[in-house]
Amino acid sequence: MKNIPDVKLGMIAVSRDCFIVSLSRNRRKAFASQIRAKGIEIYESDIVVENEKDALKAVDDVSNVGCNALIVFLGNFGPETPETLIAKHFDGPVMYVAAAEETGENLINGRGDAYCGMLNCSYNLGLRKLKAYIPEYPVGSAEELANMALDFVPLARAIIGLKGLKIITFGPRPQDFFACNAPIKALYDIGVEVEENSELDLLVSFKEHEGDKRIEDVVKDMAAELGIKGNTYPELLPKLAQFELTLLDWAENHKGERKYVAFADKCWPAFPSQFGFEPCYVNSRLASRGIPVACEVDIYGALSEYIGACITGSPVTLLDINNTVPADIYDEGIKGKFPYKLTDTFMGFHCGNTPFCCLCDGALNYQIIQNRLLENGGEPDITRGTLEGDIKPGDITFFRLQTTPDTKLQAYIAEGEVLPVSTKSFGGIGIFAIKEMGRFYRHVLIRKRYPHHGAVAFKHCGATLWALFDYLGISDVAYNRKEGDLYPGENPFVR
Numbered sequence: 001m002k003n004i005p006d007v008k009l010g011m012i013a014v015s016r017d018c019f020i021v022s023l024s025r026n027r028r029k030a031f032a033s034q035i036r037a038k039g040i041e042i043y044e045s046d047i048v049v050e051n052e053k054d055a056l057k058a059v060d061d062v063s064n065v066g067c068n069a070l071i072v073f074l075g076n077f078g079p080e081t082p083e084t085l086i087a088k089h090f091d092g093p094v095m096y097v098a099a100a101e102e103t104g105e106n107l108i109n110g111r112g113d114a115y116c117g118m119l120n121c122s123y124n125l126g127l128r129k130l131k132a133y134i135p136e137y138p139v140g141s142a143e144e145l146a147n148m149a150l151d152f153v154p155l156a157r158a159i160i161g162l163k164g165l166k167i168i169t170f171g172p173r174p175q176d177f178f179a180c181n182a183p184i185k186a187l188y189d190i191g192v193e194v195e196e197n198s199e200l201d202l203l204v205s206f207k208e209h210e211g212d213k214r215i216e217d218v219v220k221d222m223a224a225e226l227g228i229k230g231n232t233y234p235e236l237l238p239k240l241a242q243f244e245l246t247l248l249d250w251a252e253n254h255k256g257e258r259k260y261v262a263f264a265d266k267c268w269p270a271f272p273s274q275f276g277f278e279p280c281y282v283n284s285r286l287a288s289r290g291i292p293v294a295c296e297v298d299i300y301g302a303l304s305e306y307i308g309a310c311i312t313g314s315p316v317t318l319l320d321i322n323n324t325v326p327a328d329i330y331d332e333g334i335k336g337k338f339p340y341k342l343t344d345t346f347m348g349f350h351c352g353n354t355p356f357c358c359l360c361d362g363a364l365n366y367q368i369i370q371n372r373l374l375e376n377g378g379e380p381d382i383t384r385g386t387l388e389g390d391i392k393p394g395d396i397t398f399f400r401l402q403t404t405p406d407t408k409l410q411a412y413i414a415e416g417e418v419l420p421v422s423t424k425s426f427g428g429i430g431i432f433a434i435k436e437m438g439r440f441y442r443h444v445l446i447r448k449r450y451p452h453h454g455a456v457a458f459k460h461c462g463a464t465l466w467a468l469f470d471y472l473g474i475s476d477v478a479y480n481r482k483e484g485d486l487y488p489g490e491n492p493f494v495r
Contacts, residue, residue, distance in 0.1 A: 003260050003290035004310045005160040007153050009035075009042045010067030012058045012086060014049040016077040016117070023112055024048050024075025027099045027142070031073060034146035040153060043067055048075075055082040059089045067092070069156035071149060072132075074098035076112035080120040087130045093159040093471075095133045095152045096121055097145050115139050133471055151464065158310035158468050164259035165306060166193040168251065170202045171266045171297040182264075182299035186403040190472050192303065193258055199266055203274055206246045215241045222285070225356055230363040233384050236277060240385060243275065244282045251291065262302040263293040267351075268367075272374055278367050278385035280352035284428075288315045288355035294453070295353060304400045304455035311464050315355040317391075317428070317456045319348035321398075321445065325431055333421035334431075340419075343438030347423060347431055348398075348456065352386025354428035358458060359389035368426055391430030393420035397457045398434060399465055401474070402450060410476040411469045412444050415462045440480040443487035448478065 013028035015021045025048055032044045043065050047058040062070060069092050072083055076099070087094045098114035098121075101107065118138055125132050133155060135148045173181070184194050209215075218241035223231050231237070251261040263286070267279050283293035292305030301318045308316035325334070325345040334340060351369075356362045365388040366380035375383055399413045416434035423429045434440065444450070462479070469477045486492060 004313065005068070005157050005164070005260070007069050007156050007160065008067050009040060009069050009071065009149070009153065009156075010045065010062035010065070011042055011071045011073055012045045012047070012049060012062060013073045013075045014078040014083040015075060016079050017050045019076040019112065020109060021048055021050065023110065024073070027075040027112070028073055030142040031099075031145050034142045035149050038146055038150055040149060042071075042149075049082050049086065050079060052082045052085060055085045056089060059086055063090070068160055069152070070094045071152070072096050073145075074114040074117045074121065076114055077117035078114065078121060080117070080124040083121055084124040084128055084130060087125065087132050088128065093133060093156040095135070095148070096125075096138060097135060097148055098139045100140050100144070102141070131471060133467060154311045154313065154461070154464050155467050155471070157313070158307050158464075159471060161260055161306065161310040163191045165262065166195060166255050166258040166260070167262050167264060167299055167302050168195045168197065168254060169264045169297055169299060170197050170199050171264070173297040174266060174268060177296050181405070183403050183405065183407045184299070185407045186409050187299070187303070189409070194299065195254055199270065202246070202250075202265070205250060206243060206275060209242050209246045209249070212242060212245055214245055218244055225285075226362075226364060229361070230356075232364045236364070236384055239275075239277050240282050243277070243279060244285060247282065247286060247293070260306070261291060262306045263291070264297045264299045264302040265293055265295070266297050267295050268370055269373065272370060272382040276382050278351065278370065278383055280367070280386040281364060282385075283353040284355045284387045287317060287353065288357060292316065292318070293353065294318050295350060296453075298451070298453050300400070300402045301453045301455065307401065307465070307468065308397075308399070308455050308457035308461070311461050311468070312457050312459055314458060315358060316458070317350070317354040317358060318453050319350050319354070319428075319456055320452050321346060321441075321454050322349035322429075322452075323347045329421065329424065329431075334419060334433075338419060338433060340433045340435070341438075344435055345419070345431060345433050346437060346441075347425070347429055348391070348454070349425070349427045349429040352388050352428050354387065354391060356387060358392055359387070359428060360392055362387055362389035365426070386427065388427055390423050391418050391428065393418045394458060395460045396432065397459065397461050397465065398432065398454045399457070399462075400450060400454050401469065404449070408476075409472070409474045410448060410478070411474050412448075412450065412478040413462045413465050414440060414480040415460045434480055436480050436483060439487065439490070443490050444478040444480075447487070447489060
């Protein structure tokens, strides 16, 4: 995936000047060795920070070799001012962790007191209003700390990605889709840029790509991905390829001083009649490369998708929280086979934007709803271009970062799974199961006025999402609570 950052990790050890400096140095080496054993490259600065000048030198050292994420390691108590100045001067996400004591046989010259030092470090970071990531329990052995570093990498990738992201839109949103309203101030608050364009801008650019010499190669790539079974409209592929090149060129020519892009495009009702197809398959292909293309000009949907791509390093999708699972499908395929109530399940659906690799037997199709509207239910032509199939079963995280109308950011996270049960329906669709979904639906999604779109990451990554939202300063992060754990405002007398 070329549209998400590569994390180059660095490490700086710190030492209180009244402690033995070799304690931090030796513990740093052991820590870094464990990180490398887990397959992560890391640059160790030889400078052990004991004072403010050391801090500046160490930051220059890791920056000069290209590090864009940093671990500050308290090998002993640590100097609270110099160690926090590292976060001030380093241009990238910083994690602070501390060494546990190694043995009861060496608690005179070998005691580091880093457990105490982390308290002073955190206090000083707060006084200076500096952002940093501190794990849930930030003290441990070299191996335990290496696992924390492993968790830090996807978090750092998302932080770096957001700092370099521009969301490009083609709109405005469709009528009656107020759910896709997107006040942009909150985007600026977290460092994301926005470029808003008209559908006409996109149409002009699309026409300019007619006859592009690259179309043939893109068509071949599409045909290879779809296979014989999935390539149901081979004559449509040149138009789709032309549109794909249009978006990719627009991204390259318009990202400006930013490194990464995501799109939020208006895909109906005028799009099919003017472009001659539905854009869903192209959207799915870009999503598979880490370039989300959110439907219906859903800017915060695109933002959420991009966050998921950075955290997982894998394709994501955006789906409607769409319909209930019929009782007969539940009774036949779920009840007694999986540990879920009917109200724990729902169907996540969209017209056809989910990447091919995430579908069972994906194939090009047409948008049934738009076909009824635009072609009177007749032989499909301009409504072709969706990618349809049941979504592959497996772990998922359903989540969204969203602004309220008064531009306050809020988020939700819910881990669950896609069940291996046929949906018997159309579009890119799956049967999702999330514990206590019914209550979550009512007391988070409805009560907090969330829109109908949710981002889907195809693994459990709730812990990293939670850490990211906390890092971004989002205080309202909801999740699916267990039975008996009531939401604010939930009626305690309902049985």
